[in-house]
Amino acid sequence: MATINRDFITKKPFNDFKNYPYGFARSGDFSIREAELLSQHGSLIAALMNVEVEPMSAEEQSLLAVARGEKAAETTVEKAWSKYQARINRPKVGSMYGRSRYTDEAFEISGGDDDDLVVED
Template identity: 85%
Template sequence: MTTINRDQISQKPFNDFKNYPYGFARSGDFSIRESELLSTHGSLVAALVNGELEPMSAEEQSLIAVARGEKAPETQLEKAWSKYQARINRPKVGSMYGRSRYTDDSFEIAGGDDDDLVVED
């Protein structure tokens, strides 16, 4: 099995097809500069945060500290990564109409199995 080194990871463009199927630039969540930073450096940052690579510089250690929430972002890459993490981890929006009628546990049909509609003249 081949091991992935730092150069291979840093050259690989970063994509998140689950949360951003059309890319970062077309999402409207990020500026052009932020989307470029995420695309070019996102794979390396993700590998550092996931523990696949060890940090080799003070910038990489600072980036890991920002990703863990231990310090505030300072560089453009740190700000873009924290914005990305905030966007993918935001709470999901529910329906503005509440729960579905058919999935509501308190919904019961009165009268049992009589599903016929009777109209009187």
Template identity: 85%
Template sequence: MATMNRDQITKKTFNDFKNYPYGFARSGDFSIRESELLSKHGSLIAALINGDAEPMSAEEQSMLAVARGEKAAESPIEKAWSKYQARINRPKVGSMYGRSRYTDEAFEVASSDDDDLVVED
């Protein structure tokens, strides 16, 4: 696997096709500004978290601290990344009907012969 240098990482557009198959802008979860920031800076933040790149400025160190949860988000990119992490790590919603699927037996109606309605022509 080829390693990427810092310039390649920063030029690469960040996409999360697993959680946002149509992109951040079309998801409805992010504003236009937030989706642009994630697309532009997301690859660098992901590389910083994974250890593929080292922080070179105070801003990058701050982004890394926010991504690790060590401090609160202050800049717009930090807020967008925190929102992105909150969205992809939210608990999955279960069924409102319980854990298992319905069976045909659950829909059986108790019938009695006394209540049958017979219509004759």
């Protein structure tokens, strides 16, 4: 049963519709080669991270160590996955304009009568 599951996972292309709804290649964050590597190997790496499958080779153990942050990326697949993780885990920007510097209270007229302007016709 594990081999069928493993074969299904390795053949399934990886997509992240939450963060990249139009795909990795159209996002502008990844090169064409990195987008291909993510779609080919991303499902396996995600399954290794979620402990759905066990690593069977030294390459997969290395991928898992890089994905966990225990080791620096060396191969192109590892570098692409590290770049993907850095992109999806970056801090989110709340607003381009930020919070307003002025509040409504700053524009309210104070109770003093000394600076009232009276215009008569």
